[in-house]
Amino acid sequence: MTRTLTPPAPVSLKDFDAMFESVKNWGRWGPDDERGTLNYLTPDRIAAAATLVKSGRTVSMAIPINKVAGPDNPNPAVHLMSLMHDIPITDNGLSFGMCYLAMASHGDCHTHVDALNHVAYKGKLYNGKPAELLTSRGSEWGAITAYANGIVGRGVLLDAARHRKVDWLEPGEAVTRAELEAIEEEQGVRLGEGDILVFRTGHHARRLALGAWNNEPGGEGKAGLHVDTVPWMHERKIAAFLPDGDGETVPSNVEAMPYPIHPLQLVAMGMCISDSLNLEDVAKACEEEGRWEFMVVGLPLRLPGATGTPWNPVAIF
Template sequence: MAEKSSEFSFPPFSSLPLDPSGPPGNAWGRFGPDDQLGMLNLLTPAVVARAAEEIKTGIRVSLDWPLTKPKYPSHGRPPFKHEIVNRARGPELRVVNDDVLTFNTQASTQWDGFRHFDWAEAGGIVGRGVLIDYASWAIEKTIELKPFQAFQIPFAHIQDLVKERGITFRPGDILFIRTGFTEAHAALTDDEQKALTERSSPDFSGIESSEATLRFLWENQFAAVAGDAPAFERSPPVGPDTDHRFVLHEWLLGGWGMPIGEMFDLEKLSRTCRELGRYSFFLSSMPLRVGDLYEASFCALPWLETDC
């Protein structure tokens, strides 16, 4: 069950689209005609202050996958490049070295979104994170993980996991789903990593693209969603077993203004949550402060709590 927001009244999912002239399922105008933050409006001072109560142990875990990962980015994107440039001039001057980093913002951990200037100005994505650790749950249930196949994680599995682990949601939560992608990627040889990128179709597992999934995301009033998979939802999102009317990227980004995080490193977070018996935490994530970015690399850091 999810709490209801005390600051915002949410129209039912059945009322979408709010703007008949817009795309299917849109929530345009939900936060006013000139809004640029979308669902991040749910991260009010009161919501963030309450989320800070999650900090009990002070344990900190980075969710950033190294910028060097993957070594072979998809879709022909250039790999990460690190140059050390010596700036010293003359034999008697002190040695001065600069680090010059060149990378594609869509190659590694990223927030996939609708340009990011306004939420960088608003202070980033800060609030209560909740982890749905599908990979560990699937192993417990002897369900095969298929991170490098176009496999849809059934929404029914997500429902069962949430119920079994007693996970609850609050308005403004940031939802994370672990599929096991980064763990499986780390086990690949260099040749296998390269072959993965060179495939004719970018097949990766992800959450089911369906009306049921969208209803779940809307009714729980998440501010943002993220995962370790390259696309959060199954990739490619449209196939013989999917309904093209419910592509999550189209509904969440353009329709609701809900950022989608991709290729987060959730391995240490998963281990820590299992050790503590907790799946909620305080999250702080700040996109690069560059205007008009379509994708944004960032720094993400959660603080975990216990029941104490």
Template sequence: MNPRWKVRPSESNWGDFGPDDELGRLNLITPEAVLRGVREVWEGRSICLSLPLNLPGGNVLNPRRHPPVLAPTRRDGRPVYNLPVDPDGHAHTDVVCDDAVTLHTQYSTQWDSFAHVGHRFDVEGNGEPVAVYYNGFRAGVDVVGPEDGAPPGAHRLGIQTMAEKAIQSRGVLLDLHALCGDVRQYVGYELLMRAVDAAGGDIQSGDMLCLYTGFADKIVAMGGAPDAAVLDSSCAVLDGRDERLRRWIVDSGIAALCADNYAVEGIPGRPAAEPCARLPLHQLCLFQYGIPLGELWHLSELAHALAAQGRSKFLLTAPPLRLPGAVGSPVTPVATL
């Protein structure tokens, strides 16, 4: 029982971390999990795992998401860029630049918060599904839109909860590109287990799983002019409707699931009886179990560095922006080897 729900999804961990939990499986990142990641630091080498935030470029991958727009702030009607500073009438040698940005939070390398995808579910057990998010937080009450008569935003489950967790743990990289090459392939349980075996296994509770497919490499090569037809037919994606794969994600204890492709899973998901989730892995991870998804991470340098050393584990540091109420965030993940 919970003040927000009488019935939880049959496959979920709602309430397992407390009635008001907003961290989901990030709770599994314990001090022991962090120390396990620290022990993977052998040489003190840090690798940036973010694309430039103006990539992919344009809006062909998602028509509602656009590249960031930078502009100078203004002072007394003047743009503050290379602006001499004379605030008190005295001659000073300073010149100042100060900018603002219009930023679509899930345009490039990003985290999805649990408020990004919810579902209609019968939490009252009365036969009337309502729109809810992880742990039963309600649309219109906890995740508020412009039509709800209050300032819009995620009043619960916002991305700031992930920032406050200061996400850092052991990362495990699976090289799906080595198995699948550049062709689009839906990866189910058996193929994923081949990648796990190639990485030496040993995936533990609180680890963050990263999937290298080569997709972000293609985005970089396109130089800000993505070819949607090419990208739609390129590189591995998880098969979100593979039940054995879904069960492994749940049973593995991973705290987060990240990939260098557009949505971690294939879009669209494989056909299924309706009604169903369009993105079944998003439903499983964000809605049912509180497993955050990282998308469009740039993993090629890390994959090559790990392969050269015959290893797959590293320390991963990846807090999002501490932006209250946002449902997603850009992120600059850092791998330390």
């Protein structure tokens, strides 16, 4: 039986710009704020998230670091053994194994978290800061170090693939605001102020089953959100967004805008967003635990000036 796919309805650039203005958080937390929506994650909300820990089960939401080049991984990680146990460092036989890792801070095969200096729109970063703040040396403002104390809070998985009763959404399919609300109702959860939205399309399941594909513009594409979900996130005061894929529907449905979700979230809202998660294990854990909420602990690397960093966010049940 042929599936009926759900490509997103088209959006004009004029409507996109109006939406951008409507969800702006510039100045909400002061002119120099560089934490954005993480300001919703107050100590009280973090403490409340800890009460969700019942079984003590922990689940990584990261893809294993990918060292193999492919159509969705043009910049594979470089991992070298720099010292092996065949060279003892003392006469009594003591030895150390050591290695070296070099990798991109972004990409479709690297689970990473974006900094607020990562995306600009019309020459501006979040909070109206000039894009020129980011130079070849990085930038002090809006760097990933603003998240150095961790991203900890209540995570809620909205599983679009489960809702549609498929293993994964196909490239180019979009999930709307109405569908996110339907998933909430089906799963018996509701996202609110300071929550972390964990969003599954089955992107990683498709890659494991069918192999890698070019999911960028000009390639096969990927499933993601319709832009009408962004005002919903703004209204709900969601603190962070953790999708498989990167949340974007490719090809884009917005006129002349290949990646509309990123500027709306990062530049307008100052939202903390992560890309390229593996949500297959956490989806299974949610089914087995019988709940779709859990504590999230994510620890970005403390890399001065950086536009993002690989990380390993963990769900705790």
